[in-house]
Amino acid sequence: MKVPYGYAAPLDGVSDNYLRVFRTRRDELRARMTALPLDRDNYDLEIGCGHGHFLAAYAEAHPGRYCLGVDVAGARLERARRKTDRAGLDNITWIQAEALLLLENLPAGIAFSRVFILFPDPWPKRRHHKHRLVQPRFLELLSSVCRPEAMLYFRSDNRDYTARTREALSTSPFWDLVSGEAWPWERATVFQELASGYQSLVGRKKTTGWLNPGN
Secondary structure, eight states: OOOOOTTOOOOOTTOOHHHHHHHOOOOOOOOHHHHHSSOOSSSEEEEOOOOHHHHHHHHHHOSSSSEEEEOOOOOHHHHHHHHHHHOOOOSSEEESOHHHHHHHTTTTTTOOEEEEEEEEEOOOSGGGGGOOOOOOOHHHHHHHHHEEEEEEEEEEEEEHHHHHHHHHHHSSSSSSEEOOOOSOOOOHHHHHOOSSOOEEEEEEEESSSOOOOTT
């Protein structure tokens, strides 16, 4: 059952069972995130981290940055954990959650400097576009848990999704679309290796965008 989360959908009018499941997931997520360190200088996030190929290698190459990977699939994250356990990395945490629920319940004191969204589900059918992650509301929520001038790195092999993300960034009151900005680090994901081509976008949080008062 797909449960609505506070930012993505109003909870008014949903069944009591939906509310119970939603609140249980929210409370379990908050409890898991109490283990996150709050004393790091830089926090980076990958949404839809899958098996962790990119973020595990990124964390190993950037020991001074703390990395958080989120995905909805527990089996993928278990493989990601095994990677980082074998590498002995202590600057990375994997969390199973829907992205918006995580952003809404992030502990006070954590604000991201870099956010990576690599080959997200394109929901190619027009009637399913509403399920795509990158929407104006998502960009607003994301800005609230990012540091001033934080960077957003987006990559997809779906041209329509890329075009709509470009438009969303270009018109967002919280983000600027940045041209010619080099990515801070490159590591091909499984999807990137399989894709015949892809497009990349970079956004920078506007200094006028609001920051969550808890951060």
